[in-house]
Amino acid sequence: MITASKSDAVSQDGLLPDLPNGPLSEYRRKASFNWKDMAMFLEDEDIIAFKNKIFSTLESDPLFYRQPGVDLPLEKYRELTFLRCKKIFEYNFLTFEATMEKPQKMLVLINCLGMYDWSLSTKYFLDTQVFGVAIGNTGSERHETILHQTQNMEIFGCLALTELSHGSNTKAIRTTARFDASTKEFILNSPDFEAAKFWVGNMGKTATHAVVYAQLYTSDGRCHGLHSFVVQIRNPKTLLPMPGVMVGDIGRKLGQNGLDNGFAMFHNVRIPYENLLNRTGDISSSGNYTSAYKDPKQRLGASLGTLSSGRVSIISMVVTNLKLAITIAIRFSATRRQFGPTEKEEIPVLEYQLQQWRLIPYLAAAYALDYFSVGFFFNLIELQIGILMKDRSPRQAELGKEIHALSCAGKPLASWTAQHGAQECREACGGHGFLAMNRLGDIRNDNDPNCTYEGDNNVLLQQTSNYLLGLVQSIHEDNAPCESPLGSIHFLNDYKTILKRKFTASTIRECLDCAVALDAYKWLVCYLLRESHDKLQQEKQRAANDFDARNNSQVYYCRSLALAFIEHTVLQRYYDYTHDPSTPGSLQPVLKKLCCLYGLWSLNKHIAVLYQGGYFAGELPGRIVQDAILDLCAQLKDDAVSLVDAIAPPDFILNSPIAKADGELYKNLWSAVLQGEKVLERPSWWPEFCCNKPVIGKPRSQL
Ligand SMILES: CCCCCCC/C=C/C(=O)SCCNC(=O)CCNC(=O)[C@H](O)C(C)(C)COP(=O)(O)OP(=O)(O)OC[C@H]1O[C@@H](n2cnc3c(N)ncnc32)[C@H](O)[C@@H]1OP(=O)(O)O
Numbered sequence: 243m244i245t246a247s248k249s250d251a252v253s254q255d256g257l258l259p260d261l262p263n264g265p266l267s268e269y270r271r272k273a274s275f276n277w278k279d280m281a282m283f284l285e286d287e288d289i290i291a292f293k294n295k296i297f298s299t300l301e302s303d304p305l306f307y308r309q310p311g312v313d314l315p316l317e318k319y320r321e322l323t324f325l326r327c328k329k330i331f332e333y334n335f336l337t338f339e340a341t342m343e344k345p346q347k348m349l350v351l352i353n354c355l356g357m358y359d360w361s362l363s364t365k366y367f368l369d370t371q372v373f374g375v376a377i378g379n380t381g382s383e384r385h386e387t388i389l390h391q392t393q394n395m396e397i398f399g400c401l402a403l404t405e406l407s408h409g410s411n412t413k414a415i416r417t418t419a420r421f422d423a424s425t426k427e428f429i430l431n432s433p434d435f436e437a438a439k440f441w442v443g444n445m446g447k448t449a450t451h452a453v454v455y456a457q458l459y460t461s462d463g464r465c466h467g468l469h470s471f472v473v474q475i476r477n478p479k480t481l482l483p484m485p486g487v488m489v490g491d492i493g494r495k496l497g498q499n500g501l502d503n504g505f506a507m508f509h510n511v512r513i514p515y516e517n518l519l520n521r522t523g524d525i526s527s528s529g530n531y532t533s534a535y536k537d538p539k540q541r542l543g544a545s546l547g548t549l550s551s552g553r554v555s556i557i558s559m560v561v562t563n564l565k566l567a568i569t570i571a572i573r574f575s576a577t578r579r580q581f582g583p584t585e586k587e588e589i590p591v592l593e594y595q596l597q598q599w600r601l602i603p604y605l606a607a608a609y610a611l612d613y614f615s616v617g618f619f620f621n622l623i624e625l626q627i628g629i630l631m632k633d634r635s636p637r638q639a640e641l642g643k644e645i646h647a648l649s650c651a652g653k654p655l656a657s658w659t660a661q662h663g664a665q666e667c668r669e670a671c672g673g674h675g676f677l678a679m680n681r682l683g684d685i686r687n688d689n690d691p692n693c694t695y696e697g698d699n700n701v702l703l704q705q706t707s708n709y710l711l712g713l714v715q716s717i718h719e720d721n722a723p724c725e726s727p728l729g730s731i732h733f734l735n736d737y738k739t740i741l742k743r744k745f746t747a748s749t750i751r752e753c754l755d756c757a758v759a760l761d762a763y764k765w766l767v768c769y770l771l772r773e774s775h776d777k778l779q780q781e782k783q784r785a786a787n788d789f790d791a792r793n794n795s796q797v798y799y800c801r802s803l804a805l806a807f808i809e810h811t812v813l814q815r816y817y818d819y820t821h822d823p824s825t826p827g828s829l830q831p832v833l834k835k836l837c838c839l840y841g842l843w844s845l846n847k848h849i850a851v852l853y854q855g856g857y858f859a860g861e862l863p864g865r866i867v868q869d870a871i872l873d874l875c876a877q878l879k880d881d882a883v884s885l886v887d888a889i890a891p892p893d894f895i896l897n898s899p900i901a902k903a904d905g906e907l908y909k910n911l912w913s914a915v916l917q918g919e920k921v922l923e924r925p926s927w928w929p930e931f932c933c934n935k936p937v938i939g940k941p942r943s944q945l
């Protein structure tokens with residue numbers, strides 16, 4: 243194992259305490275690198291210190307005490323989440339100045355709170371970020387007071403786009419906001435209960451204000467499309483609804499139950515006209531509508547642009563879930579022993595090729611997607627700065643489009659990987675994985691809605707394929723270069739040459755170079771782009787309209803195209819990073835293996851298309867790709883524990899007895915079980931068993 247220099251080690255030890263000795267120590271000794279070096283390479287000292295501060299603050303505050311696996315009644319959980327949220331305001335972990343200095347800390351805070359409990363994190367950020375960013379991005383100077391009121395919790399916000407009968411199809415949102423020229427107010431109405439705002443986080447019990455999306459009508463009766471408005475829905479002094487607002491809670495969900503998701507209907511609710519978030523369209527004092535966006539489609543895109551920031555953040559949030567789940571499963575697998583080559587000795591389940599193949603690719607995915615999520619967040623910051631500076635340059639517009647295309651595929655890729663990973667980790671921990679106290683159920687269930695909110699994954703992928711299909715003309719006809727601010731489409735300039743390529747590796751060894759998977763991805767994207775385009779043209783000739791043509795080109799074509807494109811982007815970025823000469827030599831070998839494994843494992847899911855399109859031919863390519871995956875899993879299994887040590891939060895935050903850093907699997911589990919409430923007591927309803935015996939076949943009358 244290669245270690246850091248003496249001075250590095252001193253600063254490391256202050257930030258990253260040694261892990262306790264125990265059953266995991268043997269794997270830690272076998273690692274090819276020092277986990278502290280890795281942790282400090284992945285995040286700088288300032289970020290690690292920031293995380294430590296958040297974690298230790300929560301751990302030492304009794305309000306944040308919790309018993310693993312205890313299911314609180316809904317009302318209690320909501321109350322506790324709110325009290326904790328209030329406490330987060332008091333701690334003020336991130337000042338405005340600190341956020342401006344290092345915006346990445348915002349993402350770190352979201353994830354640190356999420357690692358503790360996603361209900362808390364989403365509650366806090368729906369108010370301070372989602373509500374705040376929507377106002378900041380689509381409003382103007384006149385809305386600054388509202389932002390200030392949010393910062394000290396004078397008011398509490400939410401974002402209300404979805405309605406009971408419409409979510410994905412935002413154009414069909416039916417809430418109306420009619421301008422009344424006589425009073426200079428907008429009057430909000432929900433035409434019927436199907437147009438009630440629904441699913442809105444924080445709206446159930448706590449929000450006093452909402453950014454409400456509604457169809458804007460001028461007093462001449464003309465509709466100008468979807469716009470957003472700040473609407474007061476409750477009185478901040480009493481939490482009672484405002485006149486004309488019917489607001490309530492939608493009930494228990496499959497996860498994130500500490501968060502109150504709600505509904506609202508509006509009946510002639512009057513708001514000052516200044517409450518229109520007027521970046522995409524405004525009303526003049528004479529009541530005329532003005533907009534810098536003449537094309538209604540572009541205006542819709544601009545008014546929904548704020549959703550990109552949520553989608554980008556979600557990528558990082560779901561990667562956090564994957565990191566939690568894989569930490570639990572790897573630590574468990576390294577300490578859980580079943581069977582063995584001899585009667586005397588049982589081996590850790592991590593030694594089984596099958597267990598390695600089920601888990602280690604998810605570990606590689608966690609590393610690769612994590613790198614992507616952070617870099618992509620920086621891209622978003624660039625976009626946000628442009629929005630705040632009112633940058634109207636073509637580059638800014640292109641950046642908005644590219645981020646929209648990447649986030650609409652990045653969220654699906656990352657959230658599905660986390661979802662499948664969490665389930666695999668649950669099963670990989672056998673029965674203990676199903677015990678609530680070990681947390682894999684909560685991780686899985688709290689992660690799940692990320693596949694749906696801020697846009698359903700399958701619907702969003704179509705935005706990405708639309709973006710790519712829009713490039714075909716320039717590739718084929720104009721011969722104009724494919725250029726974009728983030729460079730994700732630059733390789734398409736070689737589209738024709740790439741399509742002529744074939745898979746050339748002939749040994750497992752050659753496949754262990756990540757460039758092999760990367761080349762294959764370039765071909766795959768070009769091939770799927772060509773096929774999707776051709777399919778769309780055929781369907782247009784066959785089908786009655788473009789709508790059907792597009793719908794009938796999704797499965798096996800556009801959907802696969804969007805996913806292959808984002809996988810390529812993630813892999814390309816991770817390849818560049820792991821192969822960069824500035825990456826420490828002690829870490830580069832393991833990072834390159836992770837990169838290669840992520841690439842081949844992801845590619846293997848497209849094997850049918852690789853054969854179908856002729857990039858692969860004969861038995862060999864399929865076989866050596868699979869053998870290389872197994873080889874990499876075997877090479878990485880001794881590093882796996884240290885790889886999770888480098889990304890794991892402290893035990894208090896991870897909150898899973900089977901995955902504590904000391905590796906004392908059974909002691910920790912046993913102790914947690916015995917500390918449970920009334921574990922050894924007989925049930926309070928014991929007479930039901932002992933006295934009231936059933937008369938078999940004769941149900942007693944309930945009267
Ligand atoms: C800290 C985070 C905490 C997270 C908590 C999460 C809580 C959850 C909150 C929510 O869920 S809020 C509700 C979210 N709802 C959605 O995301 C709805 C999903 N649907 C849509 O966004 C859109 O309707 C659509 C499906 C993207 C588009 O539908 P439609 O087919 O009607 O329009 P198009 O013709 O495709 O689009 C028009 C035009 O606009 C461009 N565009 C759309 N969105 C964006 C965007 N975000 N940024 C930039 N551009 C956008 C689109 O590309 C089209 O452009 P052109 O192709 O015409 O150039």
Ligand SMILES: Cc1cc2nc3c(=O)[nH]c(=O)nc-3n(C[C@H](O)[C@H](O)[C@H](O)COP(=O)(O)OP(=O)(O)OC[C@H]3O[C@@H](n4cnc5c(N)ncnc54)[C@H](O)[C@@H]3O)c2cc1C
Pocket residue numbers: 400401402403404407408409410411440441442443495498503691694695696697698700701
């Ligand atoms: C926990 C949670 C929190 C939420 N928080 C908020 C919030 O704070 N604010 C808010 O406004 N909203 C919120 N939402 C709502 C969320 O944004 C929507 O649920 C989401 O946008 C999906 O819309 P939908 O529910 O209408 O699904 P639908 O669009 O009805 O989708 C149903 C099915 O139809 C499919 N489908 C739809 N259109 C197409 C198509 N064109 N092609 C192929 N298949 C299609 C989908 O893939 C899906 O399988 C939240 C949702 C959840 C679950």
